[in-house]
Amino acid sequence: MKRDKTIFDLIEKEHLRQLHGIELIASENFVSDQVLEAMGSCLTNKYAEGLPGKRYYGGCQVVDEVETLAIERAKEMFGATWANVQPHSGAQANAAVMMAVMDAGDTFLGLDLSHGGHLTHGSFVNYSGILYKPVAYKLKEEDGTIDYDMMEALAKKERPKMIVAGASAYSRDWDYARMRAIADEVGAILMADVAHPAGLIVTKLLNNPFPHCHIVTTTTHKTLRGPRGGLIVVAGDFENPWGRKTPKGQVKTMTQLLDSAVFPGIQGGPLEHVIASKAVAFGEALTDSYKEYIKQVQVNAAKMAECFIESGYHVVSGGTDNHSMLIDLRSKFPDITGKQVENTLVLADITVNKNMVPFDSRSPFQTSGIRVGTPAITTRGVKEGQIVKIVEFIDEILSDIDNDSTIASVKKKVNDLMKDYPIFAY
Ligand SMILES: Cc1ncc(COP(=O)(O)O)c(C=O)c1O
Incomplete structure (x- = not known):
């Protein structure tokens, strides 16, 4: 087949742009050669709807091994007991959690977009603000840190089904213990979206959202330095508090709800080439050289x-x-x-x-x-x-x-x- 010179010339042009410049966008990174190689591999050819060992397609024996490794490494990084490595992006990971935890119209708390929150934490132009009822907590004007008192007052007034910790533009650590106390007071599920600081969390340079948070989501391409993608982790499964049941009448656990929210809830076939690349990046994040890197960050x-x-x-x-x-x-x-x-x-x-x-x-x-x-x-x-x-x-x-x-x-x-x-x- 004739090489698509037009596209490959543009890719080279972008390569040179990256090479010559100073990249200060906080959500970007440069992946290693092996992370890149796995992403461009033949795994992109494979359909694998479902989970390892429970697929809707034949020929999944190899990608099952790949995805299982990605899951095991994700669990090891976060000290989690369960992981779903299939979300195509951070926004998809958050959508799956919201679908698992809330019904349309339910109320949740998230950080105001103009105070550093992400679009998926309740912006009116995003599914999170269109399908659900977001209420925003903010930063304190005097010192630019999270106003936990405001969060608590809003939680007591609005009785949200979920509270979201995490931000796109916030440079301080989070008090997950305080947020869990607020969540428990009103019976809410606490989710942390650690898309930005994930690499500093898995290397213990910042507070661990576990055991305080029920669910943690992240992107894999920012500080974690993996391929563009999302991840959901849980440390300690539990029955869903709303009594949603399996077809056999058993109350579903939170991780069962999360798995089915990812697929078939919001996605189709997983990107196994990206999952392989995530596994490589997670393996790198578990090394001493990554620890040195992230400390230097x-x-x-x-x-x-x-x-x-x-x-x-x-x-x-x-x-x-x-x-x-x-x-x-x-x-x-x-x-x-x-x-x-x-x-x-x-x-x-x-x-x-x-x-x-x-x-x-x-x-x-x-x-x-x-x-x-x-x-x-x-x-x-x-x-x-x-x-x-x-x-x-x-x-x-x-x-x-x-x-x-x-x-x-x-x-x-x-x-x-x-x-x-x-x-x-x-
Ligand atoms: C806190 C947070 N959550 C979610 C996302 C969404 O990630 P993605 O762009 O992979 O959908 C971002 C992206 O910037 C983010 O900063």
């Missing part, structure tokens, strides 16, 4: 927050416990929007994303902030010394944002710096 993020603060920027909550932070531009550049910063930095091969900051005066399309993170650049080998330079590059551009020659000169420095850092570390 945290050290680099702390250094980055310190540098931004020293340069006069406001970092929401005053710093970071994890891999990411939100920079509120208003303290130093009240007239510059997050959108303008994102669009200008990309001209110098620095990639960030615009982000609402808590109590933002601008719309989500403009924003007063940017979100930055260190997982990707740390995979390339960057350490604290280069973090200082990277923040200097950003500050140089923002201090002279309309000057094309400043942008060009920073771009050269960015490309020169990144020459020393290969993308694939293995």
Whole structure:
């Protein structure tokens, strides 16, 4: 068959973009060669609806072994007793949990989108806000940390069926024990979506959501450095409190509800090539070299927050416990929007994303902030010394944002710096 030069030329172009630039998008990373290889394997050819040992298709003996390994490694990483590795993405993992736990119209609590929550935590444009009734808790204005008192008051008033911990843009650790106490008080299921900090949780650098949370979801492609995908884990199964039954009349356990919510609830055939790649990434996450990597991610993020603060920027909550932070531009550049910063930095091969900051005066399309993170650049080998330079590059551009020659000169420095850092570390 004739090679599709058009597409492969574009792939090479994207490869060079990744190679030359500084990637600061907190939700991105660079996978290893073996994670990439498994994703591009012949496993993509196989239909395997169902679970290992219980498939609707023949010829699943090999993918059964692959998926079983992925499940075992996922359980080992999180100290869980059950895992479903099939969700195609983080959004799918959350959809499956919501389907298992709630009926349409039921109330749940999630972190406000403009305060760092994710679309799937109750945005009105997402299934979570369309099918269910979300109620948002927020951050405290004085210090930019989660307002657990507000969460408790809302829980008592609204009696939600579920409370969701976790965020897309929150740089502090979570008090899962306090959230479980709130959930227990109102009889709610507590779910943590650890899509962002998962890698720091499995290496014990941040609080473990277990045993406090009933259910944990994550993406596999952010700090976990695996293929694009989702994962659901549970530590200790239990009968569903609403008495939903199997066709034989037995009360279903939570993990039975979750398995059937993933398939046939919201998905069809699993992506076994991606599941193989997840298994490889989980295997890597269990190694000492990953532990060193993720520790450096945290050290680099702390250094980055310190540098931004020293340069006069406001970092929401005053710093970071994890891999990411939100920079509120208003303290130093009240007239510059997050959108303008994102669009200008990309001209110098620095990639960030615009982000609402808590109590933002601008719309989500403009924003007063940017979100930055260190997982990707740390995979390339960057350490604290280069973090200082990277923040200097950003500050140089923002201090002279309309000057094309400043942008060009920073771009050269960015490309020169990144020459020393290969993308694939293995
Ligand atoms: C907290 C959180 N949950 C879920 C998701 C959704 O993941 P995906 O993009 O894989 O659907 C994200 C993605 O950014 C996220 O940050």
